[in-house]
Amino acid sequence: xxxxxxxxxxxxxPLVGFAAHxxxxxxxxxxxxxxxxxxxxxxxxxxxxxxxxxxxxLRAGLTFAGWANLVTFGRAILTGGVTALVASHLTGxxxxxxxxVGIAAVALxxxxxxxxxxxxxxxxxxxxARFDMExxxxxxxxxxxxxxxxxxxxxxxxxxxxxxxxAASWGLPWLNAALPPKFxxxxxxxxxxxxxxxxxxxxxxxxxxxxxxxxxLASLTWSFGRDIRWLFRASRVRVSARERWSAAPECRxxxxxx
Numbered sequence: 001x002x003x004x005x006x007x008x009x010x011x012x013x014p015l016v017g018f019a020a021h022x023x024x025x026x027x028x029x030x031x032x033x034x035x036x037x038x039x040x041x042x043x044x045x046x047x048x049x050x051x052x053x054x055x056x057x058l059r060a061g062l063t064f065a066g067w068a069n070l071v072t073f074g075r076a077i078l079t080g081g082v083t084a085l086v087a088s089h090l091t092g093x094x095x096x097x098x099x100x101v102g103i104a105a106v107a108l109x110x111x112x113x114x115x116x117x118x119x120x121x122x123x124x125x126x127x128x129a130r131f132d133m134e135x136x137x138x139x140x141x142x143x144x145x146x147x148x149x150x151x152x153x154x155x156x157x158x159x160x161x162x163x164x165x166x167a168a169s170w171g172l173p174w175l176n177a178a179l180p181p182k183f184x185x186x187x188x189x190x191x192x193x194x195x196x197x198x199x200x201x202x203x204x205x206x207x208x209x210x211x212x213x214x215x216x217l218a219s220l221t222w223s224f225g226r227d228i229r230w231l232f233r234a235s236r237v238r239v240s241a242r243e244r245w246s247a248a249p250e251c252r253x254x255x256x257x258x
Contacts (some may be wrong), residue, residue, distance in 0.1 A: 014054040017050050020077055025084055028084060032085075032095060032099060033088070035087070035093045037090075045083050068117040079139045082143075085099070086145060108193045140193050144196060154217075177234055180230075188219045199213055
């Protein structure tokens, strides 16, 4: 059996990332402590993350992950640390809020770095864009889980919104169509992580924290609602065009038969 150089190189980044994730978990365990559930959650996250990243690199035919993707991968590893800390907190361990929010803040702050690196190095790819989006979505989900434990399970909807949308697209394929770029969508997406990080920091009075979560959820509902409406209207236009095409055979190209 032979293993190509491309395959070996493509698998190196996920393996190194898995090792880095283990070091991060060990450092957290040695300094603030992790519960067995924290360890299990962190390890499961690392295995899924690195496995999916390796598969994505191979499918994209990349022999090098690219600096922008490596920055995003670093953000994903930090997100794994936050995930382990949240799991430990929810299973009875007193996790320092400053550390948890600090790691999450670094991961959020790095969100603009990978895009800049991709544009400056001319390595913007669909893989990088999807990877960046998935890391953002999962970090928001983890922070919303923590917020829901403190302020009510309704706050979990902030993190679950995108995953419900993806699940709905399995039964409604028109939801998978490409959306036009919207600045408002980017603003709302960035707002979720920042507001959740501030809320779970405990710096806000409870009424203000609840109001902030409500604003975050309302803006997210508006953003998704606008996109779903656009996608539905676009699907109706496509269906109408196909029906007109079927009803007007004279408009079809005619192949000459000799």
